[in-house]
Amino acid sequence: MKFQDNIPIYLQIEDNLYQEIALGHLKPGDQLPSVRQLAVQQTANVNTVQRALRQMHERGIIFTRRGQGNFVTTDQKLLAQTKQRLVTEQLAKFVAGLRDLGLSDAEIEAALADYLQNKEEEQDD
Amino acid sequence: MKFQDNIPIYLQIEDNLYQEIALGHLKPGDQLPSVRQLAVQQTANVNTVQRALRQMHERGIIFTRRGQGNFVTTDQKLLAQTKQRLVTEQLAKFVAGLRDLGLSDAEIEAALADYLQNKEEEQDD
DNA sequence: ATTACTGTATTAAATAGCTAATACAGTAAT
């Protein structure tokens, strides 16, 4: 994994795992890689991985069978809610950020449309 | 100031100052509050404020007259570019984040439209 | 019971971010 600066690694690992679930790479009931495997995959320490799992565990997204491993919850409703929460969180941050720069709601929508359109054509990034 | 967790304070102060400029509260050529005033305003340490100013200084957004203070550049082109850069950065992060959760471009636009519409009605935040 | 997996806990050390106190240096007015 390549980590972003200025954001704790354990939060980035947590996000990565949410993504795996949201994308269906990890399905309800699936066993997660072991903490030691995850540590290798994510190029992080076991303790850091453990910390990333802690909050997911508290939220009920994953559950643990001691001696066996960690598993994705089978509560599909909770998974759907979680995805919705993550989407809304990002929306809120995005909108707040652009409003803080003085953009109106209409301008925000226009900026997004612009960005999505011009993305395919421009390669200068 | 109330700071978000998990993001260095000096980056948040930097963002706050960019906002002041983008919103026109600080105009080209204007003098910034002194580092000691800023430290009080932002409830941070002088050193942390100094660090926030460092990158703005490197980017040419502000300039320093030693013994007098810090000032917003008069280079309006640079200011416009900077605002555009900030907007694009936020767009990129937002789009990447939602794509990582499996949303298509169309779904991203729809989610934003939805969010902006329902914002006025819902007060449960 | 031994082996080989699981998760969990503890301790120590390195680093980054932040604060606090203090000192130094340039500007400008008196």
Added chain:
DNA sequence: ATTACTGTATTAGCTATTTAATACAGTAAT
């Protein structure tokens, strides 16, 4: 030159994050 502002630098100490090494504990197969 003294006073009162500016920015800048240094030192020390605290906390959070991360790593590393090691140990302990549950599960399951041999």
